[in-house]
Amino acid sequence: MAENTAYKKMAAEIYAGAGGMDNVESVVHCMTRVRMSVRDDTKVNEEKLKGIPGVLGVVDDEQLQVIVGPGKVNKVAQEMVAMAGVKLGETIPTHNHSGKEKVEEFAAQNKAAQKAKQKSTPMKRFLKDISNIFVPMIPAFVGSGLIAGVVAVLTNMVTAGYLSGDTWNQLIMVLSIIKNGMFSYLAIYTGVNAAQVFGATPTVGGIIGAVILLTGMNPEQPIKNLFTGEALAANQGGILGVILAVWLLAQVEKRLHKVVPDSIDIIVTPTISILLIGLAEIYLIMPLAGFISDNMVGGINWILNVGGAFSGFVLGALFLPMVMLGLHQILTPIHVQMITETGSTLLLPILAMAGGGQVGAAIALWVRLRKDKELSEMIKGALPVGILGIGEPLIYGVTLPLGKPFITACIGGGIGGAVIGLIGGVGAIAIGPSGIPLIFLIANHKWWGYVLGLLAAYLGGFIFTYFFGIPKDRLAAVQETNQNEKQVASNIPAESKASVQEKLYAVATGEVKPLTASVDKVFSQKMMGDGYFVVSDTGDIYAPVYGTVSSIFPTKHAIGFVTEHGSEVLLHMGVDTVQLKGAPFTIRVHEGDKVTPGTLVATVDLEALKVAHKANEMLVVVTNMEKVKQLSPVSAKHVSPKEEILTVTI
Template sequence: MAEEFNAKEVAEKIYRYSGGLDNVESFENCMTRIRLEIVDHDKIEENQLKEIPGVLGVVNDEQLQVVVGPGKVNKVEAAMEAYSGQQSGEKSSSNREQAAERAAEVKAETKGKQKKSPFKSVLKDIANIFVPMIPAFVGSGLIAGIAAIISNLITSKTLTGEGWAQVALVLNIIKNGMFTYLPIYTGINAARVWGATPTLGGVTGAVILLTGMDPEAPIKNLFNGSALAANQGGIIGVILAVWLLSVVEKKLHQWIPNSIDIIITPMVSLLLIGLAEIFVLMPLAGFVSNGLVGGINWVLNVGGAFSGFVLGALFLPMVMLGLHQILTPIHVQMISQTGSTPLLPILAMAGGGQVGAAFALMLRLRHDRKLVDMIKGSLPVGILGIGEPLIYAVTLPLGRPFITACIGGGIGGAVIGAIGHIGAIAIGPSGLPLIPLIAGHNNWIGYVLGLIAAYIGGFIATYFFGIPKDKLALEKAAITAEKNGVVDEPVMPAAHEDVTEENFQAVADGKIQPITASSDEVFAKKTMGDGYLLTPTSNEIYAPVAGTINTVFPTKHALGITTTGGLEVLVHLGIDTVDLQGAPFEMQVSTGQTVRAGELLVKVDWDAVTAAGKATETIIAITNMDAVTDFSLTKTGQVAAKDVVAQADLK
């Protein structure tokens, strides 16, 4: 345990069993070990060094290396300076000592049992699937919003002429490059998260588009004989199907002989999952949608604020399941009979609830720079009626805010329902672009009041009830540090009790191997803990997990990350690269900074590393394996940066 580690005793015994003060020519530390230049190696008592409490391993080569681990190594270095009166090769270790002490305190605080929460794990996976798509969501969403405003103004006769129609058409074509094929992108990213082949995930997502099906001769639902519709089952159906794909593909890799694995496994995986999608998942979604038709009609007949609340609150879950398409015939029938659909303005309130929730999150968690930046990018799109960025990258992964956002949508829907007689003359996007389509001279005012109510309702519900506990803990820690004038030191909350696993991403393009393949004996023997080895083919190194940077070594060849689940992860760039004094490394983060999985950590000139005669193998190691029940490397061989390659189950 950290509190039993005696750096002074370790330092004294290192000198004693290294042949005494006179036999140590010089010493310095790297991220994990003390490196000593020895005068006479015959005087080293290697077995005695290995028995020192707190020493994890010893390598007696050109240098004598005594491994004590991240955090502790800085304390041993300081104790050796005090004991010998000799300075190490490093300038100052004060900042690193403070970081190490803070890490030890945090580790002590995070001891204890942790509750298993599969739901939290699912939400975390959903975030990992959709966060990489945020730039495309935002860019396409803004284009879609502009196209929607132009199209709606054309429909309302405010704009006329073929030129405007052409502009709207071109913008919609660009927008459709994202939103029409969203199931494919989702399938690719979901496959990366769960360790399946990304291209197979993309094909699995494409299946729900029913490409090539003749509308005159559709595939029939096995349960009730009705025709299947494209996108039935929605994005959630795609995610479920790709999860099943990952299970099937991994099993087949185990069962199929290597000689035919590359042929049989992809074919059988796609066939089994494709059939399951078409004949089980999509029909089940259709069964649910048919049941909802009766429920929606009943709600509409009740009318008033009650109908508005129920429909406004339930619309987003329907969109996620691909069930919102059952409402199109209802819209069309209402418009043909009465000239407008009162249902669409109510459902549009769901997006307003998301916008209000996003504002609340941005205010309550203002120190979470990554979340705030993500919200800032997604908010304009959400206001324009494109809700996917806010749903999939912000509120849904956090859990509670999605529910409170739905409540906000219900509040806005209740206002619309209570006012009454607010309808849209055509089907179009929600948010502000829907205003030109509101029927009647002044009825748009009632729609705007409903939208404002949704914004306020989503904000209040989220502000008071929708902030996750782990995020609040981080925010409180950041506020405390700010008040105390602490900016550069890492501040981490206790591990959240619901965190049960951590997925590890590839830190760069390259070849993944078990850590036992390392040329460094310390890592190969798992002295520092389990993990993986990556031989990089790209110069950018990304974060393998989300967390806080607890240490950046002065020579920039290594850094440490502490996750909210309490894992301490070492990123070690090359072997023996401490000797390069930081020259090939351009650090992009600093101590105390919070990073997302997949965020750029450092740029490396690997050619310079190779020219210096150093190995480029990069080590990712969990240095507190006492917090882990199981570590599994789920992918080896060639990988792309940010692919999910390993998983650690926490105690």
């Protein structure tokens, strides 16, 4: 038990020497050293670290290394991470206590409580898995999407005749190669991430994702759809088909791991898993999507024949589900046929409204849930890309994982499509990305009709999401955060909102001097904080504040105090006296004791300090200077215990 206490004290002292727990980002250890990543090197006090009993040395390199020797280094490191509430190598959160941070703590606690109250359903679990699969890809979506948006604008302007020349075509080709690194192989990235979510082998999941690309298939001898006899098309089955296949992969792998001997598991399990799921993907999942696509094409043709606002609404509302299933590619022949026969495709501008509905829905979510930092960051990243006609970041990162916003976004797309259908004759002279870039391809000067439809989609997606599409759990969490902010603001004591003054008193009879006059550079340069010291005439040392004894150093040379208003004050008796291992000091108080300036806290053998050639300086330092607004100046003079020395304004 005593040994554990010693390790805890050492852990606490190492934190103190490293600038406090808030200055330590993470803790690991090797055979002999506690290794710390620190946030601010200037706050590290090497001398203080070296003076800790049991510390054999300090190395300040890329990491701050405190040498404590084999056998106990792991115990000290474990105590340090236990104190921080993390594991070895994990980031240590900061622990400040301002009103703002109290609000954030309340919000985090209530968010966790809110999540605990929610009932888990298969649909919620499915949407959560979708989110976990695609959220890691958001940065790639955003970066590649913005490049794709630029490519779309340039391509459409070249097609429309606004730009020309080999230089522009070369630039478009180079940018296309870059952005295709994401979108051409999205199925593979999805397979890798889905495998991580479902518990399968990530690289095997990538292979399963790549299967739908049908790489290496001879176009003259294509694989036939078992349901229709027609040729399978690359990407048939779409992203959701990949997710389904990888989920099956996870089930197969888990069962094989249980029955296959360990000695051959690495050979047998991946081989059988890839073969079984790959065959199922080619001969079942992709053909099933083909069956769906054939029927959807028939439905689209029927809708087009009906015409008008009704057709526009239905097509605009259904296009997002088609994108999810990877079925939007089957419309390319229809677009081509329309352009060939009439000079423009009336279908593309209507379908482009689906992206407008997404944009409107995202803006509504941003407005209603702006206190949800995680969601807001995603929306801010995906929204510009969505406006440029790249919808995947908004679909997979925002609306689909939340459920209802995906439906209201579809309705917004339907409203935009209805407007274009009602105007009539709004067509595109070529196939290109949707959103704002498509304006350049609208035929017969009817760009205004497309713009009206786009605005209607924005507005429709916004209104329906604002009133009907906000997830209740997210809204409840935000509302609770708002309430907590008000509650915390009302509960913060008046002294926390305004400046508070505290007095520091003389700790001994003798001459008081400003801290800058100390012979110790660590103190004189105020590395640990600001304060004063007394050259003591007698060995009786008193408390410098009204407060509580927070810590007593094992070598008895220093005592920590905490005042009523949170000032952290260190009483350091003598300079470099840690080396004396407590011999000249007799401590008169215990940790947790309440003290006043009249409380005798220690007795120092001044003669022993003189013999050891240690400076007779009883240093008093306010260590948490981040909370201090001002310290009054200290003038050299002779003082007695309980005499006011300086005023601390918090």
